[in-house]
Amino acid sequence: MKFVLFLSFIALLTLVGCQRDKMNPKNLTTVNVKRELSVTPAKATATAKSTEKTPVPPAEAQPSATPQTTTTKKPATPTKSYHIIVASHPRESLAREDVARLKAQGYTDAQIITKDQRYRVSIANNPDKQEATxxxxxxxxxxKQDDIWITLY
Structure with missing residues (x-):
C-alpha cells in the first residue's frame, strides 16, 4: 500500500512539474531590431563613382578658411582568434610562471588570457580553427600533455 502511494505521489509530481514548465504562447514576445548603417553599399559605389569623375584640386589651391572633408578610418577592431590553452590558474602569479617557463622553452607567443576569473596560459593562436586544431x-x-584545449578569444 505504501509503495502504491509513493508511486502515485511521484506520478503526481511529474505531471505538476510538466504543466508548470509549459510556456503560454500569450506570454511570448517578438522583438524586432533595426540596424541603421552609415553608408549603404549602393550609395558607397555611387559616391565612389562621383569622386572618380570630379577632379580634386591640390591642397595648396584650397583656401584655408574652407573646411576640408576627410574620411576618417575606423580603428581596426581586433579580430578573434583560436588560442591553444595549456593551463588555467586561479592566480595570475602562477600563470606568469608558466608563461616564463614556456618562453624559456622557445614558445615566444605564450601569453596570459583572463577569462571567467581565470588566468589561462595560451601557447599559440591562429585565426583558422582547423589550423589551430x-x-x-x-x-x-x-x-606530452593531453589536457590542451582551444578557446575563441
Missing part, C-alpha cells in the same frame, strides 16, 4: 594536436604530442 592541428597545432593543438602537435603541441599535445610535443609537450
Amino acid at each position: 592541428r597545432q593543438r594536436d602537435e603541441l599535445a604530442r610535443r609537450l
Whole structure:
C-alpha cells in the first residue's frame, strides 16, 4: 500500500512539474531590431563613382578658411582568434610562471588570457580553427600533455 502511494505521489509530481514548465504562447514576445548603417553599399559605389569623375584640386589651391572633408578610418577592431590553452590558474602569479617557463622553452607567443576569473596560459593562436586544431594536436604530442584545449578569444 505504501509503495502504491509513493508511486502515485511521484506520478503526481511529474505531471505538476510538466504543466508548470509549459510556456503560454500569450506570454511570448517578438522583438524586432533595426540596424541603421552609415553608408549603404549602393550609395558607397555611387559616391565612389562621383569622386572618380570630379577632379580634386591640390591642397595648396584650397583656401584655408574652407573646411576640408576627410574620411576618417575606423580603428581596426581586433579580430578573434583560436588560442591553444595549456593551463588555467586561479592566480595570475602562477600563470606568469608558466608563461616564463614556456618562453624559456622557445614558445615566444605564450601569453596570459583572463577569462571567467581565470588566468589561462595560451601557447599559440591562429585565426583558422582547423589550423589551430592541428597545432593543438602537435603541441599535445610535443609537450606530452593531453589536457590542451582551444578557446575563441
